[in-house]
Amino acid sequence: MDIVLNQDDILFYVRVAPKAKKPAVGGKHDGALKVAVSEPPDQGKANAAVVRAVAKRLGLRRADVEIVSGLTSRRKRVRLRNVNAAEVQTQLQQLADDA
Template identity: 40%
Template structure:
């Protein structure tokens, strides 16, 4: 089964297509939003705080260090693409189970 918002690269990394809702009451993954995974962030969309919070949240969720999560596109947009370097098989399975 293909998951549209989750792309696995040949180098072992994954690229996630996300829809972000900053300024929420809590940080959480809430499900699908079209062809993207929707993530609510408690951080406000000011001075890159939401982007930093997103990367930190995904790093913790995938069990990798913060430096292994990078924003590929969408710095000022709700639609973002994020690369996670070398997530374990368990983390990829957890991501697939979300959508």
């Protein structure tokens, strides 16, 4: 999984599956963390669900999780702010390795 560490934030890609039967965060698809949400891709509902799911799974505040590109795509770039980079990078790698 491609993870970019900057001074105060982390950037990585997610692959979103909207309208999923069971919401989940884990596994990888084409170098991106897989995120399944039950909300439809309508008026930003799925994007908001992605932010909530990633924040909850990593134990972060929703305000520290931001989709920076791909708002209308299944492949999105996510930024995590105000985090312990090494700790969160380990968590992301573990989530990506989950099937």
